[in-house]
Amino acid sequence: MPRDWRDSVDLTERQALVRRSIRDLCSAFDDEYWRERDRTATYPQEFVDRLAADGWLGMLIPEEYGGVGMSTSEAVVMMEEIAASGGGFAAPQAIHGGIYNSVPIVKYADERLKSELLPKVAAGEETIQAFGLTEPNAGSDSTAMETRARREGDEYVIDGEKVWISRVENSDYLVLMARTTPREEVEKRTRGISMILVDLEDAYADGLDIEQIPKTASRAVHSYQLYFDDVRVPTRNLIGEEGEGFYQVLDGLNEERLVIAAECLGLGETALESGIDYANEREVFGGPIGANQAIQHPLAEAYADLLAAKKVIYDAADRLDDLDRTEAGAEANVAKYLAAEAAFEAADAAVQTHGGFGVAREYDVERYLREARLTRLVPVTQQLALNYLGERVLGLPRSY
Ligand SMILES: Cc1cc2nc3c(=O)[nH]c(=O)nc-3n(C[C@H](O)[C@H](O)[C@H](O)COP(=O)(O)OP(=O)(O)OC[C@H]3O[C@@H](n4cnc5c(N)ncnc54)[C@H](O)[C@@H]3O)c2cc1C
The missing domain is CATH 1.10.540.10 (Acyl-CoA dehydrogenase/oxidase, N-terminal domain)
Known part of the structure; x- marks a missing residue:
């Protein structure tokens, strides 16, 4: 077999x-x-x-x-x-x-x-599906965030806007990143940011508004713009140390990035599988289209790139505990970069293999292509993953 x-x-x-x-x-x-x-x-x-x-x-x-x-x-x-x-x-x-x-x-x-x-x-009784970092003026440069959490007695009072926050309506809680000290008052821009658990039901009652962002990829999972207007959260909902939230996020980033690379990989694999099936079944000019190397090679290239990404992901996941933070960051960024590129390549080859049916909903490959394009943007853009490698691994000057 x-x-x-x-x-x-x-x-x-x-x-x-x-x-x-x-x-x-x-x-x-x-x-x-x-x-x-x-x-x-x-x-x-x-x-x-x-x-x-x-x-x-x-x-x-x-x-x-x-x-x-x-x-x-x-x-x-x-x-x-x-x-x-x-x-x-x-x-x-x-x-x-x-x-x-x-x-x-x-x-x-x-x-x-x-x-x-x-x-x-x-037990699946309550969910913490939402994580709020990105803002209209703070995406890749997340420390530029402006959302404030001011301490008043035993409460934080939260004001500001977040954008692109996913699954808010499917969640009981939001892990919010907000400035507890303004940027001008901290010596390093990475300080003064805190991680706060927001009970969403209480927050809606208190002045949190949300608005869904219409989008074209990963349509089943919604993302939202959030508007906080004097929303009060008990200070006991602080996660970790006040002002150290950004470092707490960094701490989990590599593991999470590797897992997202695995998600890109699975997407690329399902796209490639659709391409292979169609290339074997569809006959044009009296033979299966998969016999033409113009169809076969892009699928074979996608396979090679998916395999390379897979080896990096599994190897890094296996060794993660033995790596220091920079080494783990290098592996995680290589994995995310390779997997998102391979997923896009596989989905694009699958669409081309399907000819006109490449854009028909019933064959799914157009859906995979839209989602593969998204993986080049989230949770970090491909450029920012390359920045890490350029600056931290190759020792090139920083762009920011
Ligand atoms: C569907 C979806 C779901 C999301 N879910 C969440 C979520 O749940 N929670 C959350 O907090 N955020 C979420 N995000 C936000 C996501 O993390 C950001 O969109 C992403 O980090 C990029 O930020 P930005 O969109 O502001 O792009 P910008 O930072 O405005 O960048 C624009 C472009 O410029 C490039 N660029 C900027 N600076 C540099 C540089 N120095 N070098 C090279 N290139 C550069 C970027 O790579 C990008 O291509 C989501 C986004 C999407 C689309």
């Missing part, structure tokens, strides 16, 4: 178990399900509920708080499989925050907050 072309790295027993379980769970959500979520721009609630019911939203929460206690090595398998199931980038994006936003709480929150919140998140 030919070796499955996706089985190119050896998995540990735990990784193999994750892969089997996730494949099995995802088989209940077919291409038509994801096509419909995209067409109608509807959040895949049934899919998220199934993952939550089986405890997957608590996969990174330690067992003592009711979670599964897994790590990045298993998270990359999970997210690759979810995307490769046909869900594309939208499917992992629907739950990514629900899994990752508990990580800074595990690492930095005080014991009271952890024991109050984490068991409920692990």
